[in-house]
Amino acid sequence: MSESSLREQICRMGASLYERGLTAGSSGNISVRTEDGWLLTPTNTSLGSLDPARISKLDWNGMLLAGDPPSKEAFLHRAMYQERGAANAIVHLHSTHSAAVSCMSGLDPHCCIPPLTPYFVMKIGQLPLLPYHRPGDPKLGDAIRGLAGKHSAVLLANHGPVVSGRSLESAVYAIEELEETAKLFLLLRGHNPRVLTEQEIAELRDTFNL
Template sequence: MSSKEREVREDIVRLSRSLYQRGFSVGSAGNISAAVDDGILITPTNSCLGFLDPERISKISHDGRHQSGDRASKEVFLHKAFYETRPGTGAVVHLHSTFATALSCLVDIDPDDCVPALTPYVVMRVGKVKLLDYVRPGDEKAGDLIRALGGKHAAVLLANHGPVVTGKDISSAVYAAEELEETAKLLVMLRGLPRRLLSDDNVAELRSVFGER
């Protein structure tokens, strides 16, 4: 195992524990992956993000064959689809965080932009979020739905399930997932109240300065 892979494994453990301790993940919910030179590291199926063993994190080849560690998360199809279709993806974070999942259960959100531009940081770190139709957890169809997006979205909400967020590396993916959860919390808190969103010009400026997610 290379020193770089060992470092990524430790990062997955450290950041997963942080998410678990702060309530972004409960029980065995959620899964995280990160790309390495010769494959993809992904948290094992039925594992708890708060108590991962770096040596037991699953490693699969880029085409999905198991290489080492425990059996990969049943949601591996979600992860592979992002790596296959969105160049520059270095990590994928799938959580069942409370407010993002609550948002995914609402019937009146815009499926093409289900997390509106409430703050500059959700634009900068998350981008436009697409709502995907419900499929059973672990169903390969979830990967098909993500591939159909053609790499246009860095983050999605799975209907009645939760968020999936990508980043250039494990830290940026986790930070983006946290930003999405906090924005979802604000959106739920503000439901029924007059709210002010960023203007199209505000969003265009952010994308021009900080890049488009």
Template sequence: MSDEAKLREAMCWHAKSLFDRGLSGGTTGNISARTPDGGLLVSPTGSSFGRLDPARLSRFDAAGNLIDGDKPTKEMPLHTAFYDTRANVGAVVHLHSTHSVALSMLPGVDPDNFLPPLTPYGIMKLGKVKLLPFFLPGDDAMGAAVRALEGKHAAVMLANHGPVVSAGDLDAACNGIEEFEETARLAMMTRGMNPTALTPEDVQALVKKFNVEWDV
């Protein structure tokens, strides 16, 4: 099996895993990964994470031309913004996961540091998450907003819409977006209870030890 064939299978496996655990329902969410030749594989528009076909993934060449597969997700500007502005990005995942979206609708969240520091892992895997405003699905302005961040954030939250995580490879992107949702879930569960969060000193120790992108 070629490297690209393995990547196609891995994308569909990860997507189905996310779907089966309720992190991406219906035809929501999209996923992309860099191919060995510098192109992209992308989930098609209107597709379900639970039923992706490896042979029908949208295939782009290194110049950004669609060369094979079904029509890609309408969120392509969002994906390409991460690939174009962040070095060594190998995959991007976008979900409409429930707790993350719910948290984005509530007052009092910090748009420059969306996820509260409740555990080490959200910090280690995601860095500082930027909350972006609401955009219509597929709006090019979504990609423009990510580009305006100049590659300083590996993950963003689209208000009333869903989280987006970029990473060096497919496994890391999927692990990161799962940690994103789990942190948001903890935040929702403990909201109004005055939980004991990590201190600023704890956060800085994590940032230093794990070389986290933080002071952006």
């Protein structure tokens, strides 16, 4: 896909996420890998009103090549790309239910949402929880770098999810599935839900080559 087409796709996907209430105000950011760098939504910009020509383009040293100044969380995206060669797009949102889970205490940091549905396992797998860092803290990039090699998605404590995919479409679908599973997780708190067994998870991995 050409760079101009990728810019248009970022705008369409951003508008869709915004219109469906998965991001609010100027929160959240989207990036896509290109042949000679990567694209990232600009800082202080609503995903609901993106301009293709103003989307930031960066090199792999984080230098701005074109467009408006990038999101202050550019380092977060770059760290995940550097560890996941198969990642061609990343979506980071402050979606309500996922962010609510990220604020809970007592979560398993290795897998903070249990395998409630096969779709969560297929699109997210295990979801590790990263300790709290202030927005823009470069140490968050180091923390993500330590997990991104094994996980396509992470949840930032008191913040929200970061999800990568082989395409922007697959990353958006995955973060939508994460948000729906977070909603289920909150609805089922205190109800002793049944989760998928290790055998059932292994069957999904074998069947769908996860």
